[in-house]
Amino acid sequence: MAMRYLTAKLAQQIDEELMSAGAFSLDQLMELAGLACAQGLATLYSKERYPRVLVCCGPGNQGGDGLVAARHLGMFGYKPTVYMPKPGSKEIYQRLKLQCDNMKIPTLPPSNETSSLSQALSSSDVILDAIFGFSFKGPARSPFDEALKLISGSGLPIVSVDIPSGWDVEQGNIYGVGLEPDLLISLTAPKLGVKSFKGRHFLGGRFVPKMLEERFELNLPEYPGYEQIVELERDQAQKL
């Protein structure tokens, strides 16, 4: 049975299901998702060679995952910096941001200008892209349109969370300005838009109960041991 690639609508539905019938809080899901992202990045990019991680956060839940990942990366011994030009309004983002502040993780000043981003890129070793998630409707608007160009142009390795920022969730990089990550970390289950993604591809979000997995016919791969991430084979969709 092939692993299922989710439409935006189905991804939304599963998320809601996890929090209603599944009884998970957003705090729990975000903590495990963000931890998986931090561990995924740490698997490919060592803190010795890539200590300075620029964690780019959007204004939605994807940005929340990014803040959690930034904190765990700080715990692992990296030197993260947060770029979050449009801080989300939900109370949880303020708490997650404060947790980063308490770790002395710097955040670039919120702004529509991208000059601080340019500077930060020139002193970073790797990007964690948590700008847009499965609820993204393109094309990207200011300041993110400009930010995507700068990030792409930096030549730094990019780790994208769930869907590379700027990509259509179902149709992929149709706007032509989306990031081209070296590593993609899908959460819960991969989205339709990344079906032909060619880079390294991990799956995280090891919290989907079997009954939910079966109901939505996700056919998730088996995670190894007690890990929170599993690597997907490049032609898993075809092979299984």
Added chain:
Amino acid sequence: MAMRYLTAKLAQQIDEELMSAGAFSLDQLMELAGLACAQGLATLYSKERYPRVLVCCGPGNQGGDGLVAARHLGMFGYKPTVYMPKPGSKEIYQRLKLQCDNMKIPTLPPSNETSSLSQALSSSDVILDAIFGFSFKGPARSPFDEALKLISGSGLPIVSVDIPSGWDVEQGNIYGVGLEPDLLISLTAPKLGVKSFKGRHFLGGRFVPKMLEERFELNLPEYPGYEQIVELERDQAQKL
């Protein structure tokens, strides 16, 4: 600098600090603590040889950690069963319990009788002891006094969370009925009562910001890589 062993009062204070100035929610801390417990157990007791884990939960936050651990153990492929004779009244325990139910993790019926515990012990391979934590004031009362005897008498390997159940948090096994675990997983920082503990000893709860660690002079050991647990050397208190 020696790692600090905490009094009950200091443990309480650090917990409160994490949730006030630290801006952590109980959901977050419990998720990371429970995950560390599940990973700690999985490190020593493989699911192939020890598939049936009896997760014994008290009515407090320690029991909440146990429920989180039970869920993660289920995710890892173990067959956990929950023994929680006095379910906690906090809303979070009901959610955590429902998350276990959704994983088809059975829970023994709440009861003051210990007959179902006896039965469950006879079909278990390892115990996760999450009965009493750092707020325990002994001696243990019914039904836990009887439960501790049955668990000790089962001869099964025991993994205790934070403080072996029945032990005084600062003075150790002074009541004589406390469990003698094979593996102890201390959370945040070890407690005074386990300073002379002789078994394998892990530390979990990788969420203490450096500034808090320094303020309370915890001198925590370094966690390896992206792990959520670190093994403490048996004479770490003396050696460091």
